[in-house]
Amino acid sequence: MTPILTTRPRKVDVATVELRFSALPAHVRTARLVAAAVARRSGVDEAVLDEVRLAVGEACSRAVHLHRRFCPDRPVTVTLVDDPEAFRVVVADEAPVDDGTDEGDLADLTDLTDLSGGAADLDDVVPPGVGLAVIAGLVDDVTVEQGGPGGAQGMTVRMSWPTKV
Amino acid sequence: MDLSLSTRTEGDRTIVEVGGEIDVYTAPRLREQLVDLVADGKYHLVVDMERVDFLDSTGLGVLVGGLKRVRAHDGSLRLVCTQERILKIFRITGLTKVFPIHSSVDEAVNAAE
Numbered sequence: 001m002t003p004i005l006t007t008r009p010r011k012v013d014v015a016t017v018e019l020r021f022s023a024l025p026a027h028v029r030t031a032r033l034v035a036a037a038v039a040r041r042s043g044v045d046e047a048v049l050d051e052v053r054l055a056v057g058e059a060c061s062r063a064v065h066l067h068r069r070f071c072p073d074r075p076v077t078v079t080l081v082d083d084p085e086a087f088r089v090v091v092a093d094e095a096p097v098d099d100g101t102d103e104g105d106l107a108d109l110t111d112l113t114d115l116s117g118g119a120a121d122l123d124d125v126v127p128p129g130v131g132l133a134v135i136a137g138l139v140d141d142v143t144v145e146q147g148g149p150g151g152a153q154g155m156t157v158r159m160s161w162p163t164k165v
Numbered sequence: 166m167d168l169s170l171s172t173r174t175e176g177d178r179t180i181v182e183v184g185g186e187i188d189v190y191t192a193p194r195l196r197e198q199l200v201d202l203v204a205d206g207k208y209h210l211v212v213d214m215e216r217v218d219f220l221d222s223t224g225l226g227v228l229v230g231g232l233k234r235v236r237a238h239d240g241s242l243r244l245v246c247t248q249e250r251i252l253k254i255f256r257i258t259g260l261t262k263v264f265p266i267h268s269s270v271d272e273a274v275n276a277a278e
Binding site for chain 2: 025026028029032050053054057058061064065130131133134137138
C-alpha cells in the first residue's frame, strides 16, 4: 500500500479553533465533537460530518496511544482551520517515530483480518497503522508529515474537506 | 453518548446488544464483555450493532479479538448492522469478508453454522 508519509515543509496553520488535550482516551471523544461542530459551522456537507468525526477520532486515538507510551505528560494538539474553500484539520503528536512500530506508513489491512494469530495477540489486535489506513480510506486529501509541534519529534496528520461555496 | 451493553440468550446463541459509541475510551468495556462471555462458555455470539452511533478501528480490533476467541472454541461471532456509516468502516478495512453481517437479529440467530 502506498505510504502517505511526506516530507514537505510544514505550513503555518492559523487556527480557527485549537485544542490541546492530555493524552487520555476520554478526550478523543471531545476532539471528535469539537471537530464536527467546527466543520458544520465551516460549511462541510452534513453527509460528510460522519467521516470528519471518524477521521479525527482515528488521528487522535493514534496520537493518544503514542503519547501514553512515550510521552504521557505531553498534550496532543488538534488545529481546526476554517479556510474559504476547505475545512482543514491538523493533528500533531510529539512521540518519537523511530521505534519501528508506527512510521506513518499505512498498515496492511490484511494484518487485521488475519485470524491465524494465537492467543498472545488477542489483547492488542489492531496493528499499528490501521488508524491511518482508515483515514486514507475515508479522506481524499490527507498527508502525514514527520515532525510535531515545535520540533522533529512526532508526526503531523493533515486532512481537509471541501466546504460549500 | 456512552457505551451501553446488554446480553440475552436465544437458544445456543448469546445476543450482545451494543449501543452508543465504541471508541478508544469505551472499547475496553466491550472487550471485557466478550472475554467474560467466552469464559462462561458462550461461544456463539451475535453482536447487535443497530444502536451503535460510532465505531472506530479500536472497536474493530475488539470485535476481531472476540472472533478469534470464539473460533478458538469452534464458535462463531455474527454481526447485525444495517447502518451505512458503520458498514463503511468494515468495508474500508476489508472486514466484511471476515464477519458475517446480517440485517436482523433473527436472521443472525437462524443462520446455519
